[in-house]
Amino acid sequence: VHAALELVDRAGPTALTMRALARHLGVDPMAVYRHVRDKDDLLGAMCDAAVAELTPLDAAQPWEPQLRRLALELHAMLVRRPALLAVLSGAPATPVSLAAAHQAIGLLVAAGVSEDAAATTFAVVFSYVLGAAQVAAADPPPAADHPALLDGARALLGDADPPHLAAAAGLMQEPEDVERGLEFLLAGVRATLAGR
Amino acid sequence: VHAALELVDRAGPTALTMRALARHLGVDPMAVYRHVRDKDDLLGAMCDAAVAELTPLDAAQPWEPQLRRLALELHAMLVRRPALLAVLSGAPATPVSLAAAHQAIGLLVAAGVSEDAAATTFAVVFSYVLGAAQVAAADPPPAADHPALLDGARALLGDADPPHLAAAAGLMQEPEDVERGLEFLLAGVRATLAGR
C-alpha cells in the first residue's frame, strides 16, 4: 500500500497499474495478488491510509472551523492523489472514511442539529470537495486548442466579442477558488441551520 | 458521436471503447479514427452534443431559478452519462460548455454582481454539481462487504455502538440530497452577494 501511494505521488494516477507496482517492488506482477484481492481492494486500502493521515476531528471543538479544515485537507490530499477520487466517491466505502463521516455527523449533532440535517450537511460539503478536487486535478486543455475553443464559443454565441469570454475561459484555474466556494457553502449551511 | 452516446447510455461508461464503438457501427475498429483524432476528441464531441441538449439560459430571466435549473439538468445528465464527467471537469474545455459558462456569468453580471464574483459563483456551483454527480454515479459498495465495513469503523472508533454509524453509512444514497445541497449553496451565494 505504501509503495502504491508512492507510485501515484510520483507518477500520477495513470501510472498505478498492478504491473507497474510489482515492477516498483522488484517482484513478479502476480505477487501483488497475494496481498490484495484485486485493484479495487488496493485502492480502498490506499484510501484508508491516506484519509487516516488527515488531522482527526475533535468533538470538543466547534463544528465550523473543524469542518472547514477537514474539507480543505481532504481537497489538498485528493488533488495530490487524484487516483483516490473515484474510490472515495462511492458511499463511505472504507472503514476509515466511514468512521470520519460518523465523527463529522456527531460534531454537528453536538451543535444541536438533527441527525438527518447533520448527515445532509456533511454529504453536501463532501460532494463539493470531491467536485472541486476533480476540477483542480484535471489538466487544463492543451494551449494549442485554445484559439479554436474561443472561436467555437464565439460562433455559438453569435457574437464576435462576447464580454465575459475571458472570464469563462479562466474559470476554475485559481487554487484559492476552493476556499471561496467552501465559504459560500458554509454560509448557506449556517443560514439554513439557523433558520429552523 | 450519436452512436457513442447511445453506447454509454445503454451499457455504461466502461463500455465506451473505440473497438466497441466500431463494432456497434458495424465497421472496422480503425475506421473511427477517420472521424475523430483520438478518444479524447470523441469524448469532447460527446460532451458538446450532450450539453447542447440542456435547456439554454435566458438572459431575460432572474439568475437564481435559471442557475438552479441548469445545475439540476446538468447533474441529471452526468448521472446518466458518467463517462462525460472527467471531460467536463477540465476547465471549460469544449466550445459549447465555454459558451454556457459565458452566459451564466453574464446572467449574474446582469444582476449587479462583479464579473469576478460571478465567475467564482458559477465555478462553485459547477464544482458542486460535478462532485454530486460523481457521488450519485458511483456504484454503492458491494452489500457483501457491509458488515466488515461497519465492524472496521466500530473498531476504529473504539465504540461497540457508535450512535451515528447508520446515518454515516446511509450518506449520499438519496437522490433528493442533490437538491438540498444546491439550496445550501444558493443560500450561501445569496447571503454573500447581498453582503457586499
Next chain:
DNA sequence: ACCTGAACACCGTTCAAGT
C-alpha cells in the same frame, strides 16, 4: 476520401506450477 487488417505496447486477472 474512406475503410481494412496486421501489429505494437500495453492492461487486469486466472491458473497451474514451483519453493
Next chain:
DNA sequence: ACCTGAACACCGTTCAAGT
C-alpha cells in the same frame, strides 16, 4: 505461505495497404 511465468481476453493507437 508466498512467488513465478505463461496465458487469456482485452485496450488505444500506428502504419502500410487496399478500394
